[in-house]
Amino acid sequence: MQPSSSYKILIVDDDPDIIELLHYNLTREGYEVAQAENGRKAIEVAKAFKPDVILLDVMMPVLDGIAACRELRHMSEFRNTHIIFLTARAEEFSEVAAFEAGADDFITKPIKPRALLSRLAAFARRDAQQEQQEQIIEAGGLRIDRTSFAVYKGPEKITLPKKEFELLAFLASTPNKVFTREELLNNIWGSDVYVIARTVDVHIRKVREKIGEDNIKTIKGVGYKFNID
Incomplete structure (x- = not known):
């Protein structure tokens, strides 16, 4: 899928060679690209750039990737x-820690541009597909609004991060149907994304x-x- 010119990628890494490699490959594919060299700068750039995807290095000066991810996820935008x-293979890095912080996926260095582009295209496809799905789901005392990514439980509005919201909406769209973990991974993260x-x-x-439970x-x-x- 060729991305629209509005699909924005923010690259965050303290290695200028990685920045250059990713910037070249992403702009060549039609993505709009911005960059930052540490987690603190990433938050500053993200506020102005409003990216659809953030490629976030883990080990960086000033503010590391895990801490930056947590801060970003606490901002509604x-x-x-x-x-x-x-992530580098030699780093002490926990996949669970990444997802606890709010990550959607991770890629191991050295980065293979074709594999990265494939994953980004998968995200873009799913974003487009979700726009065509039923916008309101009412089930189990919840009202799930896909347009605002909001969940209402009576008068209470509950805001979930994107993957949590997608997981809830997917399950609620087919009540009482049992899904295996593999089915949920394929439908929410995609078969071409490694999690x-x-x-x-x-x-x-x-x-x-x-x-609630x-x-x-x-x-x-x-x-x-x-x-x-």
């Missing part, structure tokens, strides 16, 4: 932004913390379902 961590099955558990736990039921040894008695 970046709750729906895709964040992909860039581990534990990622689903992390996101389910976070959704339950915000909407009753709506999503664990089917032991299988997966999860949106529960309607």
